Amino acid sequence: MQRKEKHALFWGLGQLSVMSGIVIWFIGDRILSEAVRIPLCAILLSAGMIGYWSGTKFFLGELHRYQIRLILPAGLLISIVSSVVWVEYPDLLAPGSALILGLMMLWCGQRLINNKNRYRLLGITLILRGGFNVLTSVTLGPELYLIWFIGTTILKTFSMLGLIYAVQDEIQQRYARTIDSLSNGFLIRDRRGYVMVANERCARLLGFNGPADLIGRHVSELLPGLTRQMADQYFSHFLTEGVQFPIVDTTILTLHNGNKLPVEMLGSPYEERGRLYCLVQLLDISERKKKDDQLYQAARIDPVTGYFNRHALSKRLEEEVAKAASSVCECAVLFIDLDKFKRVNDSFGHAAGDELLRQCARRLHGVLRPQDVLARFGGDEFIVILPGLPIGTSEQTASDCATGIIATMADSFSLSHHAIGVSTSIGIACYPSHGSDSDTLIRNADIAMYEAKKAGRGEMRFFNDAMNAAAKDALVIDGALRGAIEAGEFHLVYQAITDAHTGKLTKVEALLRWNSALLGAVQPDRFIPVAEDSGMIVELGTWVLNEACRQVGQWQAGALGGITISINVSAWQLADPRFVELVRQALAANGLAPRQLELELTERVLIDDGGQVQAVLAQLRALGVSISLDDFGTGYSSLSYLTQFHLNTLKIDRAFVMDIEHSERSNNLVHAIIAMGHSLGLQLVAEGVETAGQAAILEKMGCHYLQGYHISRPIPAEELLVFADGLLDRPHVDNFAI
């Protein structure tokens, strides 16, 4: 029982005291002496007065703690005063106490009627009782006491009913306030599904104005998606043995206004007077669901393109492979890499790079069938899954799709008011011929994509086992390359380049050699591409630059003083913003004139340029360093590069030189290259000169320099000195001077 309810008891006690006082007054003189009866009546009178007063104060919410403390002394005082008066005037005992109580009741009744609506009934009965008491005390003689007794008993019964109603109402109000203050929806329904109790929150959650709209209605009338059968089924859980409570369900409710409401529903059994009810709590989980959805999206969707991300793609491919295995069909994985994406990112910024990715994704999606899956796998890589292909058709379908992709990506993209050309390299792996699980398929498609990239731009390749072996080899090399510089496993060899006419040693090409502690001697053709792929070529190239310049610096004082050194430079190095400064430092640190350094580039470096290489080459040219184009004739052999990039030297690839003596076609080609070089004012170096015949033809054609085994193999630095001495001794080399 709560404190407030205890206070309500005062009222009850007051009633009881008055009743007892009346009884004692009637029969007391027969069984009690006056000495006991008078004080007892006085005590009961004071208890009655205080009971009415405090009960009224309680209902009006005005009964304070300090007032409760005064009750006992006040009761004592009233008792003493009335005892004293009644001892003196015993005739006043009955009418006096009736009058006092009557006045008290009038006061209480009037206050209850005025102040609180719900206590009006109680107030009216008190006014009636008070009035009756006052009247009887002044008008009635002892002969009509029986009538007074009957009247006062009837009124007392009414006031007791009023009291019960008031207390019950108070408790119910409190209960209603409590459930309304709950932040969760709260509802009690009976076995048939009718709502007995609901709170404000529940009404609002379900789209109604207040609990009154719910109470008395069947739950199926409140939720359109809910049938009576479903409601009965839900209740049956409460009748089933062994069910754990509360029953927790997460569901999305369809409301009568059409809205959807994600809720967590906690159902518990509730028993009242032997009947079972169901108590349901509804928790609005819209916010939680929104966050969950966002997390789910973030975990699966690439934020830039809006298509699947790597994680979702892997999962999806696993599912498609499982489906293909069970329904005996095939699927294909296309690994798509955007050529030149990095350059766009570097030149136009990341926002433009993102925009390009979005445009690419839209174009890719445009080529695909509705059932195909597109995902951004990372950076500039996309993956397409072609699922559910009939047996024997995957390669053809994948090839058609890849052709479509290459064609659609060939058109330029519009970016920051620029037309940007981006091509793609595509690697393809099919289930089951190229892999039986998603990881293998992705890995093999990736390997095939690398092969496609090597073959040039806008190419596609199907995976094959040889690629796998090469990829594994690359992995081994990549591992062994790490730490190889620090371990001193690299050294340079030097190959002479002589004047075709005089035989004079004018330049040497520095060529990298790797004696791996793990793998033994590894050819550059094997490790350079791996170093390029991993980006390690920048570090390696810097080492070559410094070591070559150091060596030439060391030669400066001797017979090879003033010689030009030619070194191979990769595209990665040119993209390094520190490159020009590194060259400047290497020359200065070793006391070399800039003209003593020649940088060899391949055509690929120039083709993939977006303007940056051109700018770096211009700075190098301004520094006085020469630029030479390696392997000319093997790649794209575009004349525009020769003029656009202000090259100094063209190196004719050994593939042409090799056949120059026997193949008229090669002969004509080399002739044409040399003629063109002359017209553009370029120096010409013939690579791979292996015979005296080749040397003679090249010299006759006007080639300026020769390089090849006929002159010298690549040799260590100390042997080059001996080689140079040997040249001096040769009779036909009359003016060797460096």
Ligand SMILES: Nc1nc2c(ncn2[C@@H]2O[C@@H]3COP(=O)(O)O[C@H]4[C@@H](O)[C@H](n5cnc6c(=O)[nH]c(N)nc65)O[C@@H]4COP(=O)(O)O[C@H]3[C@H]2O)c(=O)[nH]1
């Ligand atoms: N059959 C034949 N071959 C000849 C003859 N004369 C020279 N060669 C070889 O032809 C290659 C010439 O180098 P490259 O075209 O720059 O081609 C180089 C170059 O692209 C790359 N490379 C070598 N060193 C470096 C380096 O320091 N940095 C970079 N980025 N690449 C390098 O590796 C490639 C291969 O280098 P190497 O194996 O040293 O192979 C060298 C050389 O040994 C000949 O008469 N007959």
